Amino acid sequence: MQVELKAPYLLFLGDEPDVSHAKTAVGIAHWRPESCVAQFRLPGSGVDLGLPDMTPAEAAAAGARSLIWGVAGVGGKVPKHWIPTLFDAVDAGLDIVAGTHSSLTRIPGLADAAEKAGVSLIDIRKPPADLPVGTGVKRSGRRLLMVGTDCVVGKKFSALAIAKEMIDRGMNADFRATGQTGIMISGGGMPIDAVVSDFVSGAAEVLSPDNADDHWDVIEGQGSLYHPGYAAVTLGLMHGSQPDGFVVCHEAGRTMIEGFPGYRMPSISELIELTVANGRVTNSNIRCVGVSINTSGLPDGEREGYLGKIGDEVGLPCVDPVAIGVGPLVDHIVKTFK
Amino acid sequence: MQVELKAPYLLFLGDEPDVSHAKTAVGIAHWRPESCVAQFRLPGSGVDLGLPDMTPAEAAAAGARSLIWGVAGVGGKVPKHWIPTLFDAVDAGLDIVAGTHSSLTRIPGLADAAEKAGVSLIDIRKPPADLPVGTGVKRSGRRLLMVGTDCVVGKKFSALAIAKEMIDRGMNADFRATGQTGIMISGGGMPIDAVVSDFVSGAAEVLSPDNADDHWDVIEGQGSLYHPGYAAVTLGLMHGSQPDGFVVCHEAGRTMIEGFPGYRMPSISELIELTVANGRVTNSNIRCVGVSINTSGLPDGEREGYLGKIGDEVGLPCVDPVAIGVGPLVDHIVKTFK
Numbered sequence: 001m002q003v004e005l006k007a008p009y010l011l012f013l014g015d016e017p018d019v020s021h022a023k024t025a026v027g028i029a030h031w032r033p034e035s036c037v038a039q040f041r042l043p044g045s046g047v048d049l050g051l052p053d054m055t056p057a058e059a060a061a062a063g064a065r066s067l068i069w070g071v072a073g074v075g076g077k078v079p080k081h082w083i084p085t086l087f088d089a090v091d092a093g094l095d096i097v098a099g100t101h102s103s104l105t106r107i108p109g110l111a112d113a114a115e116k117a118g119v120s121l122i123d124i125r126k127p128p129a130d131l132p133v134g135t136g137v138k139r140s141g142r143r144l145l146m147v148g149t150d151c152v153v154g155k156k157f158s159a160l161a162i163a164k165e166m167i168d169r170g171m172n173a174d175f176r177a178t179g180q181t182g183i184m185i186s187g188g189g190m191p192i193d194a195v196v197s198d199f200v201s202g203a204a205e206v207l208s209p210d211n212a213d214d215h216w217d218v219i220e221g222q223g224s225l226y227h228p229g230y231a232a233v234t235l236g237l238m239h240g241s242q243p244d245g246f247v248v249c250h251e252a253g254r255t256m257i258e259g260f261p262g263y264r265m266p267s268i269s270e271l272i273e274l275t276v277a278n279g280r281v282t283n284s285n286i287r288c289v290g291v292s293i294n295t296s297g298l299p300d301g302e303r304e305g306y307l308g309k310i311g312d313e314v315g316l317p318c319v320d321p322v323a324i325g326v327g328p329l330v331d332h333i334v335k336t337f338k
Numbered sequence: 339m340q341v342e343l344k345a346p347y348l349l350f351l352g353d354e355p356d357v358s359h360a361k362t363a364v365g366i367a368h369w370r371p372e373s374c375v376a377q378f379r380l381p382g383s384g385v386d387l388g389l390p391d392m393t394p395a396e397a398a399a400a401g402a403r404s405l406i407w408g409v410a411g412v413g414g415k416v417p418k419h420w421i422p423t424l425f426d427a428v429d430a431g432l433d434i435v436a437g438t439h440s441s442l443t444r445i446p447g448l449a450d451a452a453e454k455a456g457v458s459l460i461d462i463r464k465p466p467a468d469l470p471v472g473t474g475v476k477r478s479g480r481r482l483l484m485v486g487t488d489c490v491v492g493k494k495f496s497a498l499a500i501a502k503e504m505i506d507r508g509m510n511a512d513f514r515a516t517g518q519t520g521i522m523i524s525g526g527g528m529p530i531d532a533v534v535s536d537f538v539s540g541a542a543e544v545l546s547p548d549n550a551d552d553h554w555d556v557i558e559g560q561g562s563l564y565h566p567g568y569a570a571v572t573l574g575l576m577h578g579s580q581p582d583g584f585v586v587c588h589e590a591g592r593t594m595i596e597g598f599p600g601y602r603m604p605s606i607s608e609l610i611e612l613t614v615a616n617g618r619v620t621n622s623n624i625r626c627v628g629v630s631i632n633t634s635g636l637p638d639g640e641r642e643g644y645l646g647k648i649g650d651e652v653g654l655p656c657v658d659p660v661a662i663g664v665g666p667l668v669d670h671i672v673k674t675f676k
Contacts, residue, residue: 135567
């Protein structure tokens, strides 16, 4: 009942000139190179993922099963000169996977062409139908949830890095995506913020079902319990995830909730306290296992002292997942749950 | 942008034999007698609200503007022999208002007839379109939110009783409905649990907009922060409501979350603590102003001692809103916020 995509992919980059608008495609190519057959670019593109350039027909012949719309698009609309590529993809037998505001079904004729070709137009903002209300029933296996001091503080990156580190060590683990980019990267997941509020914790239960006792679901977080707009999503995801452990994600130097004037970000300790207070409703043994901080905004030479200070304050490993890696977090998780 | 109904009403009771399945109609007739023109019953009905019996045409002539489907219906389906009444209502120029699973639009011909007659088929489970993300911006006026130890512990009743007590005392107050029955009673509101989770706190902001400084919105609560299925709804409603005060609602004798084996209900003190911890994200001055308990399940003679004990524990007025009334709560609110 999760959203599921057909890998491997052709990554469609349009004629996007700016790589900063191609974060989704960059993320997929970085985290799932084995899922990427090729890229397809229109004249004028300024993005190169280092993949072979193929047309939809060539990519399909090489094994691709989905075209992934991997760039932001202009103002959320489908640029007219990109549309022929979408028809080519459908004709080549590829599903088309897109996210925010792309409105594939509103492109005249595309839905009919897809139906005729037996392929799907997949809007990954759309949650699966018939999601259940959360039951709160305890599931087998272990779960690790990312929680943030705000949105866009590195929750997805941290979860992907931790899952990769676990798998690299031979542990039994899966990344579980809760947002658009994460779903495209991992090929499945749950667009949790698009779920009707009555079913949010149920959707989170569906996302991380019963599993082997030694298995870890490493779950991408959403929002923040301190976010005046999105905390409901955060809480429902946490209750349904029943996390055994959580990692606090933060961006160094940020002090206010972005875009919400007057809203102070919590301290790491405050966030741990509120997360435990709420999380123990569905898992009485919930605990923080570490902190993951994006320190790229700090002046050179300050990182180590900054991470050390926070680590001392909370008595847990505190890393920058890019600069230092998440090894110390996974060490601590292994020790804590052995 | 809230759901809005056209009063006054004709209450449709079908041939429902059992008054316990007519709670919505009973609630409307009890709390809003001025909104009720008449009742309409089919042969076999066992329910009498004490209103004049009128056909849709008679009720319309007497001023009714909506037919309210005020009974549960059989298994959520529309009984076939009730359908002619719906067409009669549409022909008489009445909107039809219905809730759970009534599927008015699936009755062949009814939507067309409604369009032709210029009336609406209103499914009050359906949230307004284009709800915003919550902004967290502080609004003028005062807000009082009901919070529960579980679902179905008297939050709607308590809110209605408090709003009525305030209005009877000449205070400036409105009941704000967040669920189906509440919306039918008050003629408007927000079906908060049907809102997509990203927009729950925004929907709650829409429900209690800026108001006069001395005005109270008395807001019906939903779910419980301790509920493994519905806490996300509860939190989003609270964050968007930015309550200055909250009333804890409880049913005496209940110890477990109903329908969720293994889930213990919180103590009143635990619920106050978790509510303040979360609520202060959007209102740093949030405080509990009292406790409202349904003691109907207690043996005779135990009520007074029970309420006194809890009141002493939390240091706040503790009432049964039916047996004692909510006067002590409103006294305390007036004193606290003068």
